[in-house]
Amino acid sequence: MSLSRKGFLKMLGLGALAAGSKAYALPSQALGRARADAKKLKITDVEIFLFDVPLVSPFRIAIGEMTAANDLLIRIHTDQGVSGVGEACPFPPITGETQATNAAAAKAIRDMIIGKDPLAIDDLLRLIGPIVHSNPSTVAAFDMALFDILGKVAGLPLFRLLGGTKNVFETDITTGLDTLENMVAEAKGHAEKGYKTLKVKVGLDPDEDYAHLEAIRRTVGPQVAIRIDANQGWTVPQAVYALKKMAPLAIQFCEQPVLASDTAGLKAVRAQSPIAIMADEALFGPADAIKLIRAEACDTFNIKLMKAGGMLNSIRIAHIADAANVRCMVGCMLETRLGLTAAAHVVASQANIIYADLDGNTDQVGDPIVDGITAQAGTLTLPEKPGLGCDVDPAFVKKLQKV
Numbered sequence: 001m002s003l004s005r006k007g008f009l010k011m012l013g014l015g016a017l018a019a020g021s022k023a024y025a026l027p028s029q030a031l032g033r034a035r036a037d038a039k040k041l042k043i044t045d046v047e048i049f050l051f052d053v054p055l056v057s058p059f060r061i062a063i064g065e066m067t068a069a070n071d072l073l074i075r076i077h078t079d080q081g082v083s084g085v086g087e088a089c090p091f092p093p094i095t096g097e098t099q100a101t102n103a104a105a106a107k108a109i110r111d112m113i114i115g116k117d118p119l120a121i122d123d124l125l126r127l128i129g130p131i132v133h134s135n136p137s138t139v140a141a142f143d144m145a146l147f148d149i150l151g152k153v154a155g156l157p158l159f160r161l162l163g164g165t166k167n168v169f170e171t172d173i174t175t176g177l178d179t180l181e182n183m184v185a186e187a188k189g190h191a192e193k194g195y196k197t198l199k200v201k202v203g204l205d206p207d208e209d210y211a212h213l214e215a216i217r218r219t220v221g222p223q224v225a226i227r228i229d230a231n232q233g234w235t236v237p238q239a240v241y242a243l244k245k246m247a248p249l250a251i252q253f254c255e256q257p258v259l260a261s262d263t264a265g266l267k268a269v270r271a272q273s274p275i276a277i278m279a280d281e282a283l284f285g286p287a288d289a290i291k292l293i294r295a296e297a298c299d300t301f302n303i304k305l306m307k308a309g310g311m312l313n314s315i316r317i318a319h320i321a322d323a324a325n326v327r328c329m330v331g332c333m334l335e336t337r338l339g340l341t342a343a344a345h346v347v348a349s350q351a352n353i354i355y356a357d358l359d360g361n362t363d364q365v366g367d368p369i370v371d372g373i374t375a376q377a378g379t380l381t382l383p384e385k386p387g388l389g390c391d392v393d394p395a396f397v398k399k400l401q402k403v
Contacts, residue, residue, distance in 0.1 A: 062203025064093030143310025203233020
């Protein structure tokens with residue numbers, strides 16, 4: 001069986017660079033040339049855009065409210081014609097950053113990485129790593145753009161490049177804080193559309209939260225799974241009281257019942273709660289994962305690319321958790337399908353990520369993303385295209401303000 005030069009290079013994982021290369025006489029020579037081409041890859045430019053996507057209605061949680069996804073779009077260009085895209089989605093109530101701080105950080109990062117090797121992802125993230133403390137979602141945007149380039153150069157979708165296989169999995173869908181009637185109606189609508197798992201925001205007065213949940217459970221029935229998220233809204237006594245009262249409602253787990261800074265309080269709630277406890281705002285990077293595991297403060301982790309600083313740190317958190325026999329979920333802020341697709345690749349690549357909360361685009365007005373993950377009644381499917389497997393509609397990009 002004969003093998004074409006392009007096919008051979010694709011087998012080597014360098015299909016994206018094959019088109020412009022000269023023919024090779026021998027496989028060993030082809031391998032050497034392919035490696036040389038990859039080593040010559042350099043970042044030539046970084047485009048930064050203000051990436052605003054309005055919401056159908058305000059999204060309210062215990063610690064704040066958002067009326068739009070005021071994001072940042074990053075596109076990294078290379079001298080070989082391969083480019084990668086990434087999205088920053090700041091959520092001020094949680095990460096403390098804004099679109100303006102993200103844009104300033106992105107300009108600084110752009111100056112730092114021009115001329116560098118885009119495949120040296122670990123080196124580049126160590127270079128820009130200190131920015132993750134103030135603008136984690138900016139770092140996440142650059143991280144996913146670099147991984148997009150890596151996948152395109154390798155000719156593989158990222159979840160396969162990272163060793164994963166589960167390109168189809170389930171996500172929940174979130175009901176934000178609202179009146180009892182509106183929350184019940186929204187949850188009922190989700191269940192009727194075929195969602196198997198609902199995520200309900202709590203974190204107000206425990207009795208009011210219980211009333212919301214009891215009405216939702218009564219409406220959707222026992223066959224639909226319900227998980228809750230308090231977003232740090234309760235004190236320790238309130239959390240213990242609320243979770244004991246909610247236990248008969250068959251709650252799957254509760255995210256971040258108390259302040260992110262109160263590790264001892266989180267541990268105390270876990271010790272007394274009949275419902276499993278998941279760390280969310282208490283978990284940003286890998287060091288937080290180690291701290292929470294040492295403290296025995298939670299049962300599970302909620303990893304978010306926008307908190308962790310991208311895909312690489314998210315995978316590192318998953319590895320730390322796996323070593324401690326802690327299961328994980330990958331969640332989101334209000335990303336478009338660009339950021340959600342990157343998060344889905346992380347889910348698909350790690351066996352101990354058993355939950356997904358990737359519904360951030362559900363209430364967005366329009367969809368500016370081409371290709372990427374598709375959703376059908378809570379079932380997400382990743383594309384088999386190289387890299388992230390998605391891009392932003394060029395017509396939409398033309399309307400964006402360039403930084």
